[in-house]
Amino acid sequence: MIELLLDEGSISRFSEGYFGTVDGRPVCVMYKDGEFSGCKTEILDFALKVGIPIVNIFNCEGFEVSMGTLSDVSNLLSKLGLANGVVPRITVFLNKVHWLLSYQTDFVAMSEDTEYSVVMPDIIKSFTGRDVEISAEFHSKSGNCHIIGESDEIVFSLIRKLLSFLPLNNMEDPPIAETRDDVRRTIDFEIPSDPYQPFDMKSLISQTLDDEDFFEIQDRFAQNVIIGFGRLDGVSVGIVANNPAYRLGCLDVDGIRKVTYFVRFCDAFNIPIVNFVDTPGFLPDFDQEIAGLAKHMSRLIDIYSQATTPVLTVVVRKAYSGFIGMGLTGSDVIFSYPKAEFAVIDADTDSSILNVDREKYVENVRRYAIDTFVNDVIDVKWTRSKLINALRLLEAKRKKLPPKKCDVL
Template structure:
């Protein structure tokens, strides 16, 4: 039986009404604040004409406080569906603040879980736009159960497909745990905040006065709490960051990342020979080395504002996607501390889950000393970094640039922690501790008898470096694969990556290891 033209018209009219969300006035208010609507975010994410929506006609399940008298809440406050990003399938949901403040009820949560189940079935990344007033109070425990369903789906997808959250509005209370369970969080600098308890609750319970910015802003979460990986200036910039991040990631854990094969021509880079300062104690910005190492200087730094003594991020080496981890001598002399250990460990775990080789650049004087570090648990936090490297089965290539001292040498993936190859620059120093500290312990008597203690200490330190801390000493003991010139680094590491592409590693059978607390 042919479709009645009136039926077609009614369907299209209903679609248009539902797509309007909270209405023209609500949309105008969003635009006045510089925010995109839920649908505009979806349109900006996906390739034109590829988005297919799911659950457009879903009706809310709220039956109390007069909400049941409203015939419908368009889409129940969330836009869900699938589309293509640069030709690759992606699943997404975008909360609609114009519809009952984007609050989460039972049907809202069901729509979100449905699209996440689709991601599991198809092996596709999930992109979530968070913009919600939280749990729908009118639905009580059903709303809480809905959040539980979402959290459970986040956990099931963890390590299976990449999950990216964009905080583009309020994300308060239990709502903050869904993005926290995802792999990466992007947060807009304006119009967005994220917290468990707001300023008023904190004041009422603890008596402390605080502000929204102090506990929930993008700057705070990116630089202090470490919850946020990227800050976006606005919604459109957030979508651009999603596109760039996805360009380095595989669709799921059974695929390789999107490599772009290139010819491995031998091309020395003499500029690399000039980057290290003449004084080994002088700091350098390791990002200058990273950018010369990766293709076209294209390096996407992750967690740039947090634990800045360690640099992590994605790049390509002769077209092969790699995760790069590097000590940053510009901050805390590159020493490892609590936050940098956590930052590095989580990044390594992500790379390992999604088949991304890890390249480590080492210039580390040790773990950060201090009462606060010891009382804060540097032992268990540092152990996370050791655990992450030791459990990773992806190709692991380590390049020792300058200092590699003590336990931090191992924590930055020394050969004993499973590095497949370890290269060292001629400037490298590999030892239990720095030469000056070692000399004070080993030659206490000689220094006490010396006419000029400082001169004698410098002489003994030079001998110690040459005899015991030299990279040639470690190479002679087979702890270093080869000693290379800085100008050879890019080609040498690129060739090693190609050879390690077929790496297979047998491990003891077990359910999983127990990561340090």
């Protein structure tokens, strides 16, 4: 398995782990197969000391029931917790795995034949009388799995690509890749005039990025929002977008959780964030209110407002109520397409409440947005060049946050 991840000829043993390179850049690997009966954490200590990513590969169904094992697991989880926000953490689950470690990592990858659960399925069934779904497909839809591949080989090739976007640690910037893609390449994409007509946001994103290469993650979870990595003039960027092809791009609890995690990760590792906004607002559903929609949205606003990495926003079509938390708050530069609509609730409701013509309302609010928080109105075809130029200006961004021990919410 190690050979599928690390460069040929670079693999070296280190205690119970390995270190080597991926495309010439250093990586530490912890690999466990069979039954987990103890674990030394020297490889984690080494990764933290020298500041390089850690990839955990688990091909073991469970762990030996003993106090010594519990102590080892506790120590392992503690070390992984200390690595949070310091070095990128990636975990790979293969075959059948039953334990806690998916929650102590930044990204989880599985092959399609993987079965994963924290508690073993037979124990769950004995307690509840119900069979449980523990397939990789299930976890990709629940949000527990970020990357899924048809085979182990594909999974590791995807991890190699993921690592290419990331810095070695939180003190470094992401690597800059060579590209022959023209900075001034135009985009041939038509935005539907009907504000509620679905369209392919992923195509717009891909056309904007270098070589039209977009590396999406969590693509089967909360599909009303899109997250992933790409490059602009060789610079790694994190992409956050509404997806008008699924629930019209409404923001719900799962979508907000997905974006919050991703923005936090990008900020921790100095990866600029680019938002593509087209949202009619929050999903109007009582179950969403019960699930804590307001609290989750408050958390997202906190994350964006505290971001020290560059944040760029493109208002594609609709910037209704959810725009306050995803796109407006914390953005350094906001671009808008000419026909973008802005509203407090939505254009129809707002104009009805105010008893004014809808088109007149939309135009007046658009003018207000341009006069206040929109930095530039751009043609769709120049999206790529405008974003690249803005990124260059923000290379030296410095943002000083108020002193505090930690977040509360």
